[in-house]
Amino acid sequence: MESTVPTSSSSSDDSHSGPARGILADALRFWEPRRLVYNLVLAAVVVTWIVATWPHFRPALTPSSLLLLAVLAFLANVCYCAAYLVDLPTQHTSLSNIWKGRRWILWLLGTLLAIVAANYWIADEIYPFVR
Secondary structure: OOOOOOOOOOOHHHHHHHHHHHHHHHHHHHHHHHHHHHHHHHHHHHHHHHHOOOHHHHHHHOOHHHHHHHHHHHHHHHHHEEEEHHHHHHHOOOOHHHHHHHHHHHHHHHHHHHHHHHHHHHHHHHHHHHO
């Protein structure tokens, strides 16, 4: 008895994954190198606060606070991923070429929002409670 193994037709999968894979690769090429700059900017905000108010922040630098800082850095990077929620669908529209030339504006606005949020969090939630 001869059995035949059904083969899956990959033509329908390839036709949809080809453009989607290219769009995802383009998004990764744009956003991921800028993630480093985003993280460096936010680190500069934290370091500036610590240096500018050093005597005040000295007691706050404990192992548990450094763990909290790592968690906040992780959450900042999760927020950075929100750019993909705008970028990927926009690349599927007829505005794709215009978008690719102007998505740096989204990066800049997101980075500025993160700077404001970090400053607010430090000034309002952390700084007043440091003894």
